[in-house]
Amino acid sequence: MKNNKLIRCPICEAVNQDSGKAIICRRCEEHIYPEKTVSYNRAIAFLVTAMILYLPANLYPILITKQLGVVHESTILGGIMLLWQSGSYPVAIIILVASVFVPILKFIFIIYLLISTKYNIKSSNMDKHKLFYITEAIGSWSMIDVFVVTILSVLIHFTAVKIIPGAGATAFALMVFFTMLSAHAFDTRLLKK
Ligand SMILES: [Zn+2]
Numbered sequence: 001m002k003n004n005k006l007i008r009c010p011i012c013e014a015v016n017q018d019s020g021k022a023i024i025c026r027r028c029e030e031h032i033y034p035e036k037t038v039s040y041n042r043a044i045a046f047l048v049t050a051m052i053l054y055l056p057a058n059l060y061p062i063l064i065t066k067q068l069g070v071v072h073e074s075t076i077l078g079g080i081m082l083l084w085q086s087g088s089y090p091v092a093i094i095i096l097v098a099s100v101f102v103p104i105l106k107f108i109f110i111i112y113l114l115i116s117t118k119y120n121i122k123s124s125n126m127d128k129h130k131l132f133y134i135t136e137a138i139g140s141w142s143m144i145d146v147f148v149v150t151i152l153s154v155l156i157h158f159t160a161v162k163i164i165p166g167a168g169a170t171a172f173a174l175m176v177f178f179t180m181l182s183a184h185a186f187d188t189r190l191l192k193k
Pocket of ligand 1: 010027
């Protein structure tokens with residue numbers, strides 16, 4: 001079955017037989033890497049980038065407030081604690097879930113999908129597809145933190161308090177972006193094998 005597959009050379013567009021491993025184009029003698037390997041490696045690279053960015057996103061201040069010359073910096077967790085202490089429990093819980101738990105959950109989902117594809121773990125394809133769509137669906141929700149900072153900085157710009165997004169906000173936005181890239185690079189065709 002596998003020997004009957006055809007693969008296109010990305011350099012000269014010639015159609016070659018997919019022998020399964022180490023394919024060299026019959027016309028231009030260039031190495032052809034199956035699309036699977038390429039998108040798989042791309043998904044890993046984006047995921048690793050996102051996981052590294054998770055650290056500065058949580059360690060650096062996401063919000064810098066300036067009030068009458070007093071500068072106050074707060075990280076995601078610091079902001080959540082402040083919100084909790086001021087009695088804004090629903091907002092504190094939403095931000096805790098969206099910016100602390102959701103990214104970790106997405107990392108775990110993508111790692112699971114990558115491992116189960118690599119080692120062909122025999123869970124049903126239905127489950128993997130479901131997991132993939134859950135990962136995609138919750139993706140935009142983890143941006144809620146950046147939305148909050150943006151809205152706050154616009155709203156409170158007119159009063160005495162000045163709100164500036166900190167380095168953590170940039171790292172956070174980039175982390176969400178790279179997680180989304182990783183999920184997109186992860187071709188759903190990989191799941192079918
Ligand atoms: Zn070629």
